[in-house]
Amino acid sequence: MATIKDIAMEAKVSATTVSRVLNHDQSLSVTPETRQRILDIAERFGYKNNRRRRNEHEYAGSGESPRIGIVVCQSQEEELNDPxxxxxxxxxxSECFEKGVFITKFIQLSSIRFNQPVSDVDGLIVIGRINIAGLKHSIGDLKNIVYINHKDxxxxxxxxxxDFQKATGRAINHLISLGYSNIGYIGGREKEHFxxxxxxxxxxxxxxxxxxxFMQLTGTESSDxxxxxxxxxxxxxxxxxxxxAKKRVPDAFFIASDSMAIGALRALRESGFKVPDxxxxxxxxxxxxxxxxxxxxTTVKVPTEEMGRTxxxxxxxxxxxxxxxxxxxxxxxxxxxESCGFHRRQC
Structure with a gap:
């Protein structure tokens, strides 16, 4: 049975692009040729028939497929900076497409209007730290809401x-187990939007x-x-x-996102530092x-795609x-x- 990834590989585009094209997302910036190529491949693979069978099986008697809206607070640029x-x-x-569910709205928090309640959806998925109080005026009596990466x-x-506490503990305890005691931290500001x-x-x-x-496990009290x-x-x-620039670079760093770590690697390389030496x-x-x-x-992997599917x-x-x-x-x-020096320290 063909999957969305099969179509993406054949069309030489991302699975997300395939999903949005087949969900008729008109906000997607894609050439007419690419859009038609995806539709042709999906039809050739019989994906429409597969989708229809799943839809009929799961929502028999409901009249139509559920309609879902996605609320985000990140701009496209912010998504690119930190994926x-x-x-x-x-x-x-991907999960919506495979289950025959229509994503009818992509809503950026900044576009929500107080006098224009969200309509034409049966449920909302809210991505990121958005305060539910700031949505009350727009969701009305809608009860079908799921938060991802946050909770109301x-x-x-x-x-x-x-569980950010447990996940961070994995990283810090790993560094400590390798004998590092002078550990630094690089991270961003966590914000709740409304x-x-x-x-x-x-x-x-x-x-x-x-x-x-990080501060608890390393015993760090100052911001040095x-x-x-x-x-x-x-x-x-x-x-x-x-x-x-401080001339006292720690022996190790926990960096709170891979994107920030990639930037940090370049700074170290430009200054003549070798990682992990x-x-x-x-x-x-x-x-x-x-x-x-x-x-x-070396990174703590969070199953972000599975979070969306769940x-x-x-x-x-x-x-x-x-x-x-x-x-x-x-x-x-x-x-x-390689970046944590685990293999070198085991020798």
Missing amino acids: YFYSIRQGIE GEEQYDSVVV RASDRKTEAVEIEDKRLTT NIYVGEYSMQEGYELMKQAI DVAIVSFNGIEAAKYANPAL GVKLLLDRMRGRNLPLQVTVPSELIIR
Whole structure:
């Protein structure tokens, strides 16, 4: 049976592009030739028939396929700078397509209007840290809502989350087990977003469990080896430059995103530092680019695509009548590669 990835490989595009084309997402920027090529391949592979059978089986008697909206607070540029949330959205789109569910709306928080409630959807998936209070004026009586990578304080809705404390602990304890005691931290500012008015979106800084866990496990009380900016590759580069300028670079760093770590690697390389000989690095997220960095990054992998898929499954289950809100905590995994110096220290 053909899958969305089979079509993507044949068309030489991403699975997300295939999903959005077949879901008739008109906001997708793709050439007419590429769009038609994807449709032709899907028809040749018999994917429409597969989808129809699944749809009829799962939603028999419901009249039509559920319609889902996705709410995000990240811009396209922010998604490119740190693909963590982009991967979650890929999982949502792939699962929706494979289950014959229509994504009818992609809603950026900044575009929401107080006097224009979200309509034409049976459920919403909210990606990222968006305060539910800021959505109340737009969601009306809609109960079918799933949060991914966040949870609403009222615990009314389903959520798919990461145990950042446990995941960070894997990274820090790994560095400590290798004998590193002087460990630095590079990370971004964790923010919760909300729509304050028709013309204004605001964000408040909240606790980042990665930083507080780092401080607890390393016994760090001062900010001498802690560098915090925004979650982007450029900021990782700039913050590592700041650390280098102090002339007392730690023996190892925990860097709170792979994108920031890739930027930090370049800063170290430009200044003549060798990783892991001079500075060891363990990062966070487990994006695809981490294994192609030089050296390849040891990272705590978060199953972001599976988070998106799980969010869809929870939402569909809620639509079928479940009333009890559920929280799913996904596991993390430490992927050991060259950047932490593990293999050298074992010799």
